[in-house]
Amino acid sequence: MEGENAGSALPPMHPAIAPLSFLLGRWKGQGEGGFPTINSFAYGEELLFSHSGKPVIAYSQKTWKLASGEPMHAESGYWRPKPDGSIEVVIAQSTGLVEVQKGTYDTESKAITLQSELVGNASKVKEITRVFKEVDGELSYVVQMATMMTSLQPHLKALLKKI
Template sequence: QRELNPALLPLDWLVGTWESDVPGKGVFPTITPFRYTETLHFSHVGQPILNFTFNAFHVESKMPLHRECGFIRMQPETNKVAFIIAQNSGLVEIEEGELKGQQLNLQTHALARISFAKEPHVKQISRLFQLRPDGKLEQTVSMATDNQSMMQHLHITYCRSA
């Protein structure tokens, strides 16, 4: 295991594997509310870049559902963070935001999708990651689509598993 690149020290609290402690909640005005479990994995190979995979599953059947993977970079000498994300739904995305302590607030900076992506199309995503004082990680995701303004879609908490 290589040492974490010093450029990423402000994000050292993310590195490792996180499992949802209780099922996450999914909502949106246009859908039936649902629950899901999710495993997050943040790793590095010594570059000033974190690698990540987010894998979500159906609570009962444990079937794979939503999956994302990508890279995280920080602008040197700043608290600016960029997520470079590919989602299995056919979306690719850049999210950028500011790191404040152990709280990371991100907004879509660029977004593209496959030509045959399911509708409605997502227009904007915002997410908040925060490490809570009790050691749990929390993710909240909101989105705007073709026919809905910015609304919460996901909320989930994770415990460190490795």
């Protein structure tokens, strides 16, 4: 009945996001980062993928220093999967940088590949790619970045478990 789940925690899932439903929930784990122009570092991370019944997945991320728990980075945005296997993603970072990304998803391999169409409000970053993959209940990702000084290089990678 229509009005009966008004008090439930989650609205019905929109069919457009069903192919990426494996992402939904809270993920936590550790990652490592580096780049030719900075020292390597390790971090803790939590991702949250949620939905409101609309054809979009809300995304938020936060990282912290492993030793102290001090906050490091945060970003949030929206993921819009399309029926043809393409996906549009917008992300705003706590640094002020914004990303408009397009890519593809594969429901069988549970993989999402994103390529920046636009990196805005960034003085040095000119390109960002992100690849997410879920294997055996763990979510891994690799972020690559290009700057005015470098070609596309590995920047971040992490392995997260659903909590």
